[in-house]
Amino acid sequence: MGKKILVLTGSARKDGNSNRMARAFSEAAEAKGNEVKIIDTARLKLNFCHGCETCYKTGKPCSFNDDFNTIADDILAADALVFSTPVYWYSVPSQIKAVIDKLFSFVIGGKADRFFGKETALICCCEEEDPAILDGVRIPFERTSALNKWTVVGEVLVPGVLSVGDIDKTDGIAQAAALADKF
Ligand SMILES: Cc1cc2nc3c(=O)[nH]c(=O)nc-3n(C[C@H](O)[C@H](O)[C@H](O)COP(=O)(O)O)c2cc1C
DSSP: OOOEEEEEEOOSOTTSHHHHHHHHHHHHHHHTTOEEEEEEGGGSOOOOOOOOOOTTTTSSSOSSOSTHHHHHHHHHHOSEEEEEEEOBTTBOOHHHHHHHHHTHHHHHTTOHHHHTTOEEEEEEEOSSSOGGGGHHHHHHHHHHHHHTTOEEEEEEEEOSOOSTTGGGGTTHHHHHHHHGGGO
């Protein structure tokens, strides 16, 4: 049966390497009968998590109103979350980090029943050739998944891509499309 898959992208480069892989994944997953939605975090107005622990207490996910509140229901409704992002300074870009930080609201705000237990996957790329560079994203992703009782169904990790179009010199697009088979 088709699943609801939400893809969260982290790059502001619309045709950049991680967005191209996200689209390849999404097209393949849709072709398999899944319902796929891409949310481009770089196009959202996002603030940081204040750690105030008042999530949902004022009737909205984050008490500091921003676009996280417009996507929170999509996140809760998804059977699977796919994160597609470049490495920025051995971590993730601030726009997708803001969304990841605000996932805390589901735990604090009593939504764990809909937030825990999803399937998840990671698509990630970076400039440097050393695959260990991707650990700065992969390891937090795996720890976050474990804490949230998410099942990691796959990871596409592509080093050695810097500029828009570099992904075509790798098998990243094919790997991202093949990831759809795992859902
Ligand atoms: C602000 C910034 C920080 C970056 N930091 C790293 C880094 O720490 N290590 C690395 O290998 N690549 C780094 N990169 C390169 C990107 O990961 C690389 O260009 C990637 O292909 C961009 O993906 P995109 O096309 O999806 O935006 C950085 C790029 C930017 C713009």
